[in-house]
Amino acid sequence: MAVEEHSQDIGSIILHHVSNSDVLVQLPPLFGLDISITKHVLMLWLAGAVVTAGFLLGSRRYRTQENPVPSGFSNFLEFIVDFVHNQIVIPHIGPAHARSWSPLILTFFTLIVTANLLGLVPLFDLIPGGGTATANLNVTASLAAITFFAIIVAGSRVHGVFGHWRNMAPPGIAWPVLFILIPIELLSMFVRPFALTMRLAANMTAGHIAMLAILAPIFLMANAWIGLGSVALNVGISFLEIIVSLVQAYVFSLLSAVFIGAAINPQH
Amino acid sequence: MEQLVRFDPGLIFWTWVTFFVVLAILARKAWGPMIDALEKREAGIKAALAAADRAKAQAQEATVQYEQQLQDGRREAQQLVADARTIAEQLRGDLEKDARRQAEELLASARAQIAADRDRALRDIQATVVDLSVEIAGKVVERNLSTADNRKLAEDTLSRIGKA
Numbered sequence: 001m002a003v004e005e006h007s008q009d010i011g012s013i014i015l016h017h018v019s020n021s022d023v024l025v026q027l028p029p030l031f032g033l034d035i036s037i038t039k040h041v042l043m044l045w046l047a048g049a050v051v052t053a054g055f056l057l058g059s060r061r062y063r064t065q066e067n068p069v070p071s072g073f074s075n076f077l078e079f080i081v082d083f084v085h086n087q088i089v090i091p092h093i094g095p096a097h098a099r100s101w102s103p104l105i106l107t108f109f110t111l112i113v114t115a116n117l118l119g120l121v122p123l124f125d126l127i128p129g130g131g132t133a134t135a136n137l138n139v140t141a142s143l144a145a146i147t148f149f150a151i152i153v154a155g156s157r158v159h160g161v162f163g164h165w166r167n168m169a170p171p172g173i174a175w176p177v178l179f180i181l182i183p184i185e186l187l188s189m190f191v192r193p194f195a196l197t198m199r200l201a202a203n204m205t206a207g208h209i210a211m212l213a214i215l216a217p218i219f220l221m222a223n224a225w226i227g228l229g230s231v232a233l234n235v236g237i238s239f240l241e242i243i244v245s246l247v248q249a250y251v252f253s254l255l256s257a258v259f260i261g262a263a264i265n266p267q268h
Numbered sequence: 269m270e271q272l273v274r275f276d277p278g279l280i281f282w283t284w285v286t287f288f289v290v291l292a293i294l295a296r297k298a299w300g301p302m303i304d305a306l307e308k309r310e311a312g313i314k315a316a317l318a319a320a321d322r323a324k325a326q327a328q329e330a331t332v333q334y335e336q337q338l339q340d341g342r343r344e345a346q347q348l349v350a351d352a353r354t355i356a357e358q359l360r361g362d363l364e365k366d367a368r369r370q371a372e373e374l375l376a377s378a379r380a381q382i383a384a385d386r387d388r389a390l391r392d393i394q395a396t397v398v399d400l401s402v403e404i405a406g407k408v409v410e411r412n413l414s415t416a417d418n419r420k421l422a423e424d425t426l427s428r429i430g431k432a
Contacts, residue, residue: 019272020279027278035278044279048286055298062301067308081302102303103295111290133283138276142283205272 010220014212018130018205043124043133047115055110084109088254092261097158101260104150108143109253115139116204116245120238134248135204137197144193147256151189155263167266192259196252203248207241397429 025037058077061068070078084106089098112134118124119132133139155164168185169178211234218227405422 015272020274020276030281033277033281035281037282038276038279040279041282044283044286048290052290052293055294059298059302062305063297067312068305077298078302078306081299082306085303085306099303103291103299106299107287107291107294110294111287136276136279137273138279139283142280143287146284146287 010212010216014209014216016128016130017125017212018132018135018208020130020136022128024127039124039127039130040133040136040139042127043118043131044115044139047111047118047133050118051110051114080110081106084253088250088257092254092257093154093264094261097154097264101150101154101257104146105253105257108147108256109249112143112200112252113246113249116249117242119204119208120241120245130208132204132208135201135208137201140201141193141197143200143252144196147196147259148189148193150256151192151259151263154260155266158264159266164263167263170266192255196255200248200252203244207237207244211237211241401426401429 020038020040022038024039024042027034027036029035054073055077058074061070061074068074081102085098085102088109089102089105093101115134116132119130119135121131124131130136152164155167158164159167169181173181214230214233214237218224218230401422404425
């Protein structure tokens with residue numbers, strides 16, 4: 001009986017942990033929208049602040065020196081910029097348009113990876129609600145919407161507004177095929193950002209749920225010895241979560257670049 | 269469960285605000301300069317590598333040329349030494365020949381001179397003898413021209429001188 005009560009508690013605790021908090025700071029509505037500050041807004045701001053401050057500090061010599069030679073922290077930042085620019089953007093968007101789209105993909109990558117990793121820090125659990133902003137579907141959907149519009153902007157800039165939409169159907173195909181192709185293409189236009197949304201949020205949520213579920217038996221059984229196994233397992237999962245945080249940020253950035261690149265080079 | 273999929277327009281708004289603020293600041297202040305620096309460095313490295321390749325090719329070409337020149341020089345020097353030796357030997361032969369010829373000429377002229385001197389001396393002696401004999405003869409004739417013994421004496425004297 002007691003175990004059942006506990007298990008319901010545990011379930012709600014876990015859900016509470018991976019969900020956004022209630023409103024922390026009430027703000028007046030903007031155009032009828034409630035823009036009050038919740039924990040995920042705070043975590044997002046924190047991620048943005050960490051990324052902005054880190055890159056502003058680490059890139060000082062790039063703004064002041066003619067031929068900057070990186071060292072220490074700026075070397076690490078340069079590695080990130082070099083990785084995104086040369087391994088993600090140039091191969092998938094092409095060298096001609098890389099310079100215009102690298103900042104967007106870099107913002108995706110750095111902001112998502114920072115938000116993912118900040119979500120792993122237990123310290124933020126002192127504030128009620130879940131700590132991972134990128135586990136929230138609203139956040140990932142907003143980011144995926146940016147990719148959605150970036151694809152249209154990228155295609156329209158290179159091929160013109162009509163040219164971009166015409167690229168949905170490859171030239172020279174029989175017209176009856178269009179009846180199948182156009183709905184599929186329209187569907188894929190929305191499926192792509194939807195997949196981005198779900199993949200990132202689900203991955204970020206799943207790890208936390210797993211870790212909490214592994215800790216739960218300690219309280220369910222009211223036995224501290226179970227903690228030995230649970231904690232050991234969770235240490236391992238934490239390492240896995242670090243990898244997942246990096247991989248999911250990489251996947252989101254990579255797929256955004258691939259989609260933008262496909263709009264720019266539709267023949268590929 | 270519905271709290272996991274709750275629609276939250278405020279969060280969407282702040283996600284976009286955060287994203288575009290970060291993008292606007294960093295694109296201008298960090299990523300632009302960093303990508304520029306990366307591309308510049310890459311171009312610099314490519315240029316340096318190309319320059320190094322060119323320099324290497326030039327160095328190899330220069331080495332080949334240098335070796336060629338060295339060989340040419342060596343061959344020329346050998347040719348020069350060989351020519352000089354030939355010329356020197358020719359010169360020595362000529363000089364020897366000249367010297368021999370001159371010596372022979374000198375010897376011949378000396379011999380001729382000696383012969384001429386001897387002939388002249390002989391002629392002088394003969395003349396002197398004739399003068400002496402004429403004088404003797406005169407003296408003998410002066411004393412006794414008729415005596416047959418005297419005459420004989422004079423002839424004997426003459427013949428002796430003639431033999432001498």
